Amino acid sequence: MSTVLTDLSCPVNTGPAARAQLIPHSEREETKRMSTLEIKNLHVSVETTDGPKSILHGVDLTIASGEIHAIMGPNGSGKSTLAYAVAGHPKYQITEGEILVDGENVVEMSADERAQAGLFLAMQYPVEVPGVSVSNFLRTAKTALTGEAPPLRQWVGDVKTAMDKLRMDPDFAQRDVNHGFSGGEKKRHEILQMELLQPKFAVLDETDSGLDVDALRVVSDGVNRVHQDTGLGVVLITHYTRILNYIKPDHVHVFIGGRVAESGGPELAATLEAEGYDKYAPVSA
Numbered sequence: 001m002s003t004v005l006t007d008l009s010c011p012v013n014t015g016p017a018a019r020a021q022l023i024p025h026s027e028r029e030e031t032k033r034m035s036t037l038e039i040k041n042l043h044v045s046v047e048t049t050d051g052p053k054s055i056l057h058g059v060d061l062t063i064a065s066g067e068i069h070a071i072m073g074p075n076g077s078g079k080s081t082l083a084y085a086v087a088g089h090p091k092y093q094i095t096e097g098e099i100l101v102d103g104e105n106v107v108e109m110s111a112d113e114r115a116q117a118g119l120f121l122a123m124q125y126p127v128e129v130p131g132v133s134v135s136n137f138l139r140t141a142k143t144a145l146t147g148e149a150p151p152l153r154q155w156v157g158d159v160k161t162a163m164d165k166l167r168m169d170p171d172f173a174q175r176d177v178n179h180g181f182s183g184g185e186k187k188r189h190e191i192l193q194m195e196l197l198q199p200k201f202a203v204l205d206e207t208d209s210g211l212d213v214d215a216l217r218v219v220s221d222g223v224n225r226v227h228q229d230t231g232l233g234v235v236l237i238t239h240y241t242r243i244l245n246y247i248k249p250d251h252v253h254v255f256i257g258g259r260v261a262e263s264g265g266p267e268l269a270a271t272l273e274a275e276g277y278d279k280y281a282p283v284s285a
């Protein structure tokens with residue numbers, strides 16, 4: 001057992017999350033970062049055994065700090081492809097367009113460089129990493145992002161605080177990343193990463209899928225907490241309006257055939273729930 005794991009039971013709690021609780025909300029507002037994520041005319045192809053397949057055909061989206069954008073759309077419309085393309089998955093080739101974080105184009109950057117630029121992806125299907133503990137994974141990720149290892153006692157306190165809030169058993173820190181986790185546990189672990197790594201923008205790809213009603217509330221609270229405390233900008237991909245009762249979107253976008261077919265306010269989600277996607281004819285490439 002590593003020192004990190006042993007120390008997880010220690011009650012030290014002096015990290016950012018704890019400090020945020022001590023800072024009056026009005027002062028916290030001033031510490032929020034103002035950033036923009038601009039997706040401009042994004043065209044994306046995926047490598048398949050039959051060669052490249054074009055999936056996104058010119059996506060435009062602008063997300064500012066503190067904004068929550070929900071993306072809804074039928075199966076196969078390209079929502080996860082957008083998520084992977086933004087995060088820098090090497091299989092998803094950007095053939096045209098730009099992804100700008102605070103004006104800087106990240107399309108030539110690797111996934112880790114994009115993370116350093118402030119982007120975070122909570123995956124629809126989180127990957128199992130046998131042999132790597134949650135504790136070591138999180139601290140390694142934080143070190144890679146910031147360029148220096150966080151002070152151990154402070155970090156241990158931060159991790160414990162974040163896990164408590166997400167109602168995760170401390171034993172989780174000792175388990176291998178996602179290995180044998182239930183679907184709901186994997187989603188909590190994604191949000192745990194987000195809470196500790198503090199990105200500027202998070203793409204949450206069906207984070208609500210597979211969650212029971214209590215877990216949905218806990219995970220939503222986690223997203224709202226980071227959003228309120230840090231000004232996180234959120235792209236929330238979902239099929240269901242249920243999560244939108246907890247995480248209130250400012251904007252809702254309908255994805256059809258690899259494009260944004262319509263954008264509106266929160267009321268658009270209710271319309272989609274009632275009427276489905278039939279009125280949107282798939283847009284040909």
Ligand SMILES: Nc1ncnc2c1ncn2[C@@H]1O[C@H](COP(=O)(O)OP(=O)(O)OP(=O)(O)O)[C@@H](O)[C@H]1O
Nearest residue numbers: 046047048053055074075076077078079080081082
């Ligand atoms: N690696 C891949 N190889 C082959 N086809 C792919 C690959 N990734 C995505 N696609 C195809 O691209 C299209 C869009 O897939 P994507 O997963 O982005 O859709 P989605 O809107 O997220 O769907 P869902 O709501 O079912 O999760 C689908 O037809 C899918 O089969």
